Amino acid sequence: MEFLEDIAELERFRPDAGEIVLIPTMGALHAGHESLVRHGAEMAKGRGACVVWIFVNPTQFNDPADYARYPKTLHADLALCRRAGAQAVFAPQASEIYPKDSAVRVPSLPAVATAPQLEDRHRPGHFAGVCQVVLRFFELVRPRAAVFGEKDWQQLQVVRAMTEREMPETRIEPMPTVRDPDGLAMSSRNRFLDEAERTRALAISRALRAAADVPGVQAAEETMRRVLVESGIEPEYAVVRDGRTLLAPGAGPKRALIAARVGSVRLIDNAAWPAGG
Ligand code: PAF
Numbered sequence: 001m002e003f004l005e006d007i008a009e010l011e012r013f014r015p016d017a018g019e020i021v022l023i024p025t026m027g028a029l030h031a032g033h034e035s036l037v038r039h040g041a042e043m044a045k046g047r048g049a050c051v052v053w054i055f056v057n058p059t060q061f062n063d064p065a066d067y068a069r070y071p072k073t074l075h076a077d078l079a080l081c082r083r084a085g086a087q088a089v090f091a092p093q094a095s096e097i098y099p100k101d102s103a104v105r106v107p108s109l110p111a112v113a114t115a116p117q118l119e120d121r122h123r124p125g126h127f128a129g130v131c132q133v134v135l136r137f138f139e140l141v142r143p144r145a146a147v148f149g150e151k152d153w154q155q156l157q158v159v160r161a162m163t164e165r166e167m168p169e170t171r172i173e174p175m176p177t178v179r180d181p182d183g184l185a186m187s188s189r190n191r192f193l194d195e196a197e198r199t200r201a202l203a204i205s206r207a208l209r210a211a212a213d214v215p216g217v218q219a220a221e222e223t224m225r226r227v228l229v230e231s232g233i234e235p236e237y238a239v240v241r242d243g244r245t246l247l248a249p250g251a252g253p254k255r256a257l258i259a260a261r262v263g264s265v266r267l268i269d270n271a272a273w274p275a276g277g
Contacts, residue, residue: 001078001081001082001086001087001088001089002087002088002089003078003088003089003091004051004088004089004090004091004092005091005092005093006092006093006096007092007096007140010090010092010140010141013049013088014141014142017048017049017051017087017088018044018047018048018049019044019047019048019049019143019144020044020048020049020050020051020141020142020143020144021040021041021043021044021048021049021050021051021143021144021145021146021147021173022040022051022052022053022137022138022141022143022145022146022147023036023037023040023050023051023052023053023086023146023147024053024134024137024146024147024148025052025053025054025055025077026054026055026056026057026070026188027054027055027056027071027072027073027074027077027091027188028070028071028072028073028077028188028191029054029073029076029077029080029081029188030178030186030187030188030190031178031186032149032151032177032178032185032186032187033080033149034080034083034084034178035175035176035178036147036148036149036175037050037052037080037081037084037085037086038084038085039147039173039175040052040086040145040147040173041084041085041086041087042085043145043147043173044087048144049087049088050085050086050087050088051086051087051088051089051090051141051143052081052086052088052089052090053089053090053091053137053141054074054077054089054090054091055091055092055094055097055133055137056070056072057097057129057130057133058094058098058129059098059125059128059129059132059133060125060126060127060128060129060130060132060133061126061129062123062124062125062126066266069192070188071188071191074091077089090137090141097133097136097137104132104136105132105135106128106131106132107131107132107135107162107165107166109127109128109131109158109162110158110161110162110165111161111245112154112157112158112161112244112245112246113127113128113131113154113158113161113162114127115245115246115247116154116241116245116246116247118154118237118239118241118246118257118259119154119155119259119268120154122236122237122259127154127155127158130155130158130159131158131159131162134146134159134162134163135162135166135167138163138166138167138170139167142170143170144169144170144171145170145171145172145173146159146163146170146171146172146173147173147174147175148172148173148174148175149174149175149176149177149178150174150175150176150177150270151177151185151186151187151268151269151270152268153243153246153255153257153268153270154246154257156172156174157243157244157245157246159172160172177269177270179205182202183202183205183206183209184198184201184202184204184205185204185205185267185268185269187267189265189266189267190265190267192263192264192265193262193263193265194263197262197263197265200231200232200233200262201233201262201265201267202231203227203228203230203231203233204228204233204258204260204262204267204269205269206227206231207223207224207225207227207228207238207258208224208256208258208269208270208271209271210223210224210227211223211224211227211240211256211273212256212271212272212273212274212275213274213275214274215274217240217249217254220240220256220273220274221238221239221240224238224256224258225238228258228260233260233261233262234260234261235258235259235260236259236260236261236266237257237258237259238256238257238258238260239256239257240254240255240256240257240273241254241255241257242254242255243255243272253272253277254272254273254274254277255270255271255272255273256270256271256272256273257269257270258270
């Protein structure tokens with residue numbers, strides 16, 4: 001596996017690499033990321049290379065404290081990527097991604113990044129930063145496909161819509177959320193939960209499961225809120241929406257989505273609603 005520390009090294013690697021399957025990450029990798037890398041390595045087999053990008057993107061953090069404490073575990077990340085079958089890790093410095101002397105374009109945001117009033121409302125500026133960095137890396141790497149986890153469901157829809165418009169030759173490949181055995185969705189931020197908070201956080205996946213068989217959107221939303229509040233969690237949102245637009249649900253596939261703070265940690269999770277829908 002190659003470690004590409006800057007754009008010049010990426011450019012040296014690129015010509016012989018064949019079709020690239022890109023795994024975008026901010027590092028602090030866990031088993032959820034590992035499933036993305038394994039899937040990417042499988043997709044790239046015989047035709048190209050699976051490349052993991054590791055870059056803690058400053059422009060998508062609306063909370064400076066969250067950026068400052070974002071975990072950095074490069075040594076362990078590289079071991080995970082190697083074990084999962086990646087051909088290369090690309091981990092450039094922020095000064096190269098955002099050079100002082102030239103502005104890096106923020107693509108115009110798709111409606112799903114501004115209209116739902118979910119992550120867009122609670123993390124202003126976040127999707128502008130995500131779209132900016134994703135497009136920057138896509139332009140540098142020119143991947144055939146990029147693999148994104150379903151845990152950040154709104155991000156997945158935003159990136160898909162942005163990519164269809166800006167770089168239609170790149171396919172966005174979604175992968176299911178990986179959970180701990182007790183149901184907690186894996187996240188790099190879970191390490192900041194103490195034991196009591198972690199137990200409380202289990203109410204989030206429990207709320208999604210409890211709502212999954214409740215008929216009717218309103219009743220499902222009430223069920224999620226009740227399960228959360230009973231565990232001492234006041235959600236930022238606990239809603240059922242159209243799975244693509246994240247607006248009020250219609251006839252198409254729907255998604256239940258929750259965001260909540262547990263202690264100092266903001267957690268998000270989602271599931272198909274109704275179950276198997
Ligand atoms: O999901 C993430 O880890 C980040 O938002 C991403 C897509 C790597 C962009 O920085």
